[in-house]
Amino acid sequence: MIYLDNAATSFPKPPEVLEAVSAALSAPASPGRSGHAASLAAARSIHRARKNLARLFGLPDNSRLVFTANITWGLNTALEGLGLQPGDHVISSAMEHNAVARPLNRLAAERGLVWETAPADGHGFSSPDDFKKLLRPETRLVVLNHASNVSGSLAPAREIKAAVGEIPMLLDAAQTAGALDLSDAGDWLDMLAFTGHKGLLGPTGTGGLWVRPGLALRPLAVGGTGSASESIRSPDFLPDALEPGTANTHGLAGLAAGVEALLKKGVDQIRAQEMKLTGIFLDGLSQIPGLTVWGPRDTNSRVATVSVTLKGYSSSELSAALEREAGVLTRAGLHCAPLAHRHLGSFQGGGSTRFSLGPYNREEDLNSALSALDRLARLKA
Ligand SMILES: Cc1ncc(COP(=O)(O)O)c(C=O)c1O
Structure with a gap:
């Protein structure tokens, strides 16, 4: 078998990933829920995943990196969570995956969002100026697919962010996280969405979103977090605010190991x-x-x-x-x-x-x- 389908999911996973998943599944533990040693160890393995990703993306504060089931949930968390209003304007690239196009299309149809795509050449490339020219006083967000999962075309993300200035930019790094240096992303980006099972070499069912300080998102769902349990109000601190429900412990243990293998390589x-x-x-x-x-x-x-x-x-x-x-x-x-x-x-x-x-x-x-x-x-x- 010759595997040339890594843009769907990477294969093989490093042996450390398989070991970490299996060890996490063998432990009697729910992370952040109990005080016994196995539960604390499970919470530590999730912290390891957060720490490793913060290192990979150059994030000063890893608590602002939240885990979701995949990048689709991370992108929806950002797009829905910003609380965009009728008439708000969003610019995306011409090469967006349905994980961005469908939420934007629904926001446009149901909430009066105005969505425009930047002009692009025959390979899907847009220049920073193509984005800049579309800016309006109502522009609230720029969404950019960092690399197309169809053509492989790589967008000049840093330059586009520089061109749009203060307007927040959400980067879909599904096809670039782990494949391209993003070690200074925390310095120039506003939101970074990633999936764990492609270039990050982790298991399916893992992914997430990093949000820079100063940007607040309304959670897509609320529930138990293992913290502030005296209240029926959801906590407003990260990562808990955007991570309701028991985490995918074995998946994230695998992701921690995948990113470690990646950093080592x-x-x-x-x-x-x-x-x-x-x-x-x-x-x-x-x-x-x-x-x-x-x-x-x-x-x-x-x-x-x-x-x-x-x-x-x-x-x-x-x-x-x-x-x-x-x-x-x-x-x-x-x-x-x-x-x-x-x-x-x-x-x-x-x-x-x-x-x-x-x-x-x-x-x-x-x-x-x-x-x-x-x-x-x-x-x-
Ligand atoms: C550019 C891009 N964005 C989003 C996704 C969605 O990834 P997931 O299914 O892991 O949420 C993919 C997956 O192929 C992708 O290539």
Whole structure:
């Protein structure tokens, strides 16, 4: 099996992650709820996850980093929690995933939010100026998909934030956390949403949101927090205010271990390796007859996610043939990102077949994928 579907979820998970999940599940403990040793240890492992992520993102105060079930919940917490009013204006990129597009669309339909997307070129790139030009007195938020999960296009997030100045920016780092240096994010961002099971190498069911001091969010849900239990009012301090209910203890223990493995390997190291392999892959793809790459060729302006279509195949036929013929695992279709596919021009054909690399891929994996693609292309030539 050759796993090239890391943009969906990373595989393999480091052995430390599997051990941490299993150890947490073997312990008789609910974190932050009881005073016995196992419960305290469970709370400490969640604290370890918070601390490791704060180090990865350069956050001065890790209590402002809250855990959610995935980035979708983190993004909804931010978008719903800001209390946007009718007439408030939000700008997003043209390449948003449905985890942003659907909440924004619902806010527009049900609460009179005005949502605009920044103009972008054929690969989905917008300049800082494209965002700046859309600013109005009513603009309350800029939302940015840091890297497209379809084309791999990387947005110049720091520069866009500099261009929009005081307007808060929410970064969807689903495809960049762990894959790209974000170690100064706490210095320039307002909100950072992440998912634990992709580049952070943790289990599914983990993710979260960091919110800078000075921004307050209304929780999506309230309930028990194990703190301030004398009151039926939810606590207003973080992280408890945005973390009602028992945490995903084993998931977060795994995430703590995943981020530790990542920090040990080095994000820069991973980025360099992934870009070297992506360059080789893109070069190889350019030799395949009838193949179209939906995204940039320059590795400085992309992540290791490459979408293609091949003449004579639908995206799902190609994905199935790659698995059947060569054990290559990819993802076909629209990738929960219809806006991105519409923008790129790949929507009408039913989307693309997406190859996405992770830190454990080797050049041999890409060579196998390339020869399989070449064989399949010649069958329909
Ligand atoms: C850019 C982007 N945002 C959001 C998500 C949603 O991630 P999750 O399903 O982990 O909430 C994804 C997942 O593919 C994504 O690629």
